Amino acid sequence: MAHEKIRRFSNWRIVEHWMLLLTFGVLVITGLSQKFYTIDISQWIIFHLGGIDRARLIHRCTGVIFSLITVAHILAGITGIALKKWPPSMFINKEDISDLIHNIRYYLGMEKSPAVFGRYNYRQKFEYWGVLHSGVLMMFTGLILWFPALITRFLPGEVIPAAKALHTNQAFLMFLIIALWHIYNSIFSPEVFPLDTSIFTGCISRERMIHEHPVELESIEGGPRERVVHEYQEAGTGS
Amino acid sequence: MQARLLHFPSLLLSYIQKGCFMNGTIKTILILLFCFWAFMVPPVLVKAGVVISDETQQCLVCHAKHGLTKVFENNKSIEAYVDAGEFRASVHKELKCSECHTDFSGEKHPKRRFRNSEQYKIQAALACKRCHTNEQLKTKSIHAAVLDDEKGSHTCTNCHGSHSIKSVSKKTYKSEEQHCLKCHGQEFSVEFKNGEKLSLKVEMPMLQASVHKKLSCSDCHFGFSQAQHPQRNFRSRRDFFIAGSETCRRCHFDKYTKSMEGIHYAKLSQGNLDAPVCTDCHGSHTVVRFGSNRTLIAQRCGKCHPQTFDIYAKSAHGNALFDEHNQDVPVCIDCHTAHNIENPLSLDYREKIPDLCSNCHANKAIMGKYGLSTDVVKSYLSDFHGVTLSFYRKQREKSDKPSRLIAVCTDCHGTHSIISARNIAPALVKANLVKRCQVCHKDAAGNFPDTWLSHYEPTLTSAPLVFIISLIYKIFTPILAIGIILQIMLHIWRYAVNR
Structure with missing residues (x-):
């Protein structure tokens, strides 16, 4: 039973993640090197991309792809949830906050065991919503910056520098969330090191499910909740 | 020699001794003359043992003394004094006075009338031509120039002197300047092949006021000296000046090499002879240090660039320079440099403009005086235009050639016409800006200039x-x-x- 694999992500989700990974990577490289243009590495990147105009073109084209993915994701998500085909597992609820508090207490030694999570824990939800709302923001501010003359036909001129401030700051924030939080959680965290492969293979081991998503496992297996939680607590404190 | 020299007193003595046609008074005068000779003249005449004719000695009896004057019709006068010592040292020492002063002799001393000293000198100098014919004289270029000059009132004696005339090759002056100014202090001109003329008179006061006052003529006029005066033929006045300015590099080599990189030199080497050379800006004999006189610099450039000068003079910078004598404002050379002047229409120059402006506008010490912000350059450089520009400049270094023009300071502020925006209605500034924005951003509307936060931190x-x-x-x-x-x-x- 220990090496049993459980299907966690559909193929579409795997493709979506890959596309997001690539476009985000390109956007970060071309974008941050424009934000921090005085740094040597930024200049090296821009020169090797073929100059500032080329770097901007790449950034914009990639931005379009990124936007398409984001829009498709949102539309699919809304449709899926509206048609009740998908459970609204990504929505933030009260439990997430209590889980966060519980976990901090656990880290500080004030609780015996960590919080138990469903399909997504609060860290994953935080990353998801962080990326999603940033993505939408980047989409709009990016478009404004792309067509400043057109935008100022309808909106006051100050919108352009404001969009620039939003775009550049939000990008940096998003980069921080991904670089620190997501990379830690999916690569460097002792629980998954060297890599959490579930988003690439679509599968996760039952053992990790017991550790990380016991509530979901319970609903998958349909057994009594106490059994899984017990199993989890035994495993969690043991190893 | 000594014996012949002393011939004059013995003659006097014989006259005195004979006494045949003399009364007492004349005898007394002759005795006095003898005494004068015995005590005064010999030290002068005998000194180096120079032969002087009897007639000359006779004339010198009176003319070696001060006090004799010749009065002209304009009531001006000259002294009819001959320095015996100088005459003794002259090349004409063996000539008799009457050989030049033809109407005069021991017996004849006619009274003649002249309007002024000039007329007298011209008349007297005619005597020279009796021995030195025009043909003979013209073999020397310097004489040819003088003799062909109809307007000039050149007399031989102006340059060569009269009684003190010396062999040109042996003549020595205290300074080379004196030697040259002997002729070049006179008004005379040279004619070039195309018929243009140039006065060769050197104004001494100007020379004395120049920074080169301690130099000798030949320091610049290379090849000329007290011994040499080569003849040079120039097609035109302009050719002469262009060739002449080549001498400057012998000392100012750094400036010369710099100017070779400049647009003026490039124009010159393309055949535009109007392109300025050193002396056009600095002057020749009047070379002065520009130093703190920045107004002069702008005016010098304005000589050839009058339209630009007029625009500049009306600008914020030009106004401050000319009206307030403000020395902080840039003059032409602060942006264009003085010698290695770049083509200001080149892309390279254009992209350097923010640097040029920042030389002053990012300098707190200067801007503080006028309450101007020093963030202007920083705010430009950190915005789209500035970032793009700085990348373009670096890309160009790497032989990439982005050709798109990026707005620099002058595109919005103007170049020579820069005016302060302080006293202009913001609406007008904005309206003007929109037009400028539209040059590149074709679809820019009235709101578009507001996208730029006007050099200020939000x-x-x-x-x-x-x-x-x-x-x-x-x-x-x-x-x-x-x-x-x-x-x-x-x-x-x-x-x-x-x-």
Whole structure:
């Protein structure tokens, strides 16, 4: 039973993640090197991309792809949830906050065991919503910056520098969330090191499910909740 | 020699002794003359043992003394004095007085009338031509120039002197300047092949006021000296000046090499002879140090660039220079440099403009005096135009050739016509800006200039939206980063404790 694999992500989700990974990577490289243009590495990147105009073109084209993915994701998500085909597992609820508090207490030694999570824990939800709302923001501010003359036909001129401030700051924030939080959680965290492969293979081991998503496992297996939680607590404190 | 020299007193003595046609008074005069000769003249005449004719000695009896004057019709006079010592040393020492002063002799001393000293000198100098014919004289270029000059009132004696005339090759002057100015202090001109003329008179006061006052003529006029005066033929006045300016590099080699990189030299070497050479800006005999006289610099450039000069003179910079004698404002050479002047229409130059402006406008010491912000360059460089420009410049170094023009300072502010925006209605500034924006951003509308925050950091009043957004992120981003890092560290710590 220990090496049993459980299907966690559909193929579409795997493709979506890959596309997001690539476009985000390109956007970060071309974008941050424009934000921090005085740094040597930024200049090296821009020169090797073929100059500032080329770097901007790449950034914009990639931005379009990124936007398409984001829009498709949102539309699919809304449709899926509206048609009740998908459970609204990504929505933030009260439990997430209590889980966060519980976990901090656990880290500080004030609780015996960590919080138990469903399909997504609060860290994953935080990353998801962080990326999603940033993505939408980047989409709009990016478009404004792309067509400043057109935008100022309808909106006051100050919108352009404001969009620039939003775009550049939000990008940096998003980069921080991904670089620190997501990379830690999916690569460097002792629980998954060297890599959490579930988003690439679509599968996760039952053992990790017991550790990380016991509530979901319970609903998958349909057994009594106490059994899984017990199993989890035994495993969690043991190893 | 000595015996012949002393011939004059013996003659006197014989006259005195014979006494045949003399009364007492004449005898007394002759005795006195003898005494004078015995005590005064010999030290002069005998000194080096120079032969002087009897007639000359006779004339010198009177003319070696001061006090004799010749009065002209204009009531001006000259002294009819001959320095016996100088005459003794002259090349004409063996000539009799009457050989030049043809109407005069021991017996004849006619009275003649002249209008002025000039007329007298011209008349007297005619005597020279009796021995030195025009043909003979013209073999020397310098004489040819003088003799062909109809307007000039050149007399031989002006340059060569009269009684003190010396062999040209042996003549020595205290300084080379004196030697040259003997002729070049006179008004005379040279004619070039194309018929243009140039006065060769050197104004001494100007020379004395120049920075080169300690130099000798031949320091610049290379090849000329007291012994040499080569003949040079120039097609035109301009050719002469261009060739002449070549001498400057012998001392100012750094400036010369710099100017070779400049647009003026490039124009010259393309065959435009109007392109300025050293002396056109600095002058020749009148070379002065520009130094602190920045007004003069602008005026010098304005000589050839009058339209640009007029525009500049009306600008904020030009106004301050000419009206207030403000020395902080840039003059032509501060942006264009003095010698290695670049083509200001080149892309390279254009992209250097923010640097040029920042030389002053990023300098707190200068800008502080006028209450101007030093952030102007920084705010330009950190915005789209500035970032793109700085990349283009670096890309160009790497032989990439982006050809798109990027707005630089002068595109909005003007170049020579820069005026202060302080006293202009903001609406007018904006209206003008829109037109400028539209040159590149074809579809720009009336609001478009507001996208640029006018060189100022956003504040709550000037750009509230930008200010608030930036502020929120300034606070929120570090908090989030610290929060995440704390979470990670706590997580690792708990994991380590559990193990």
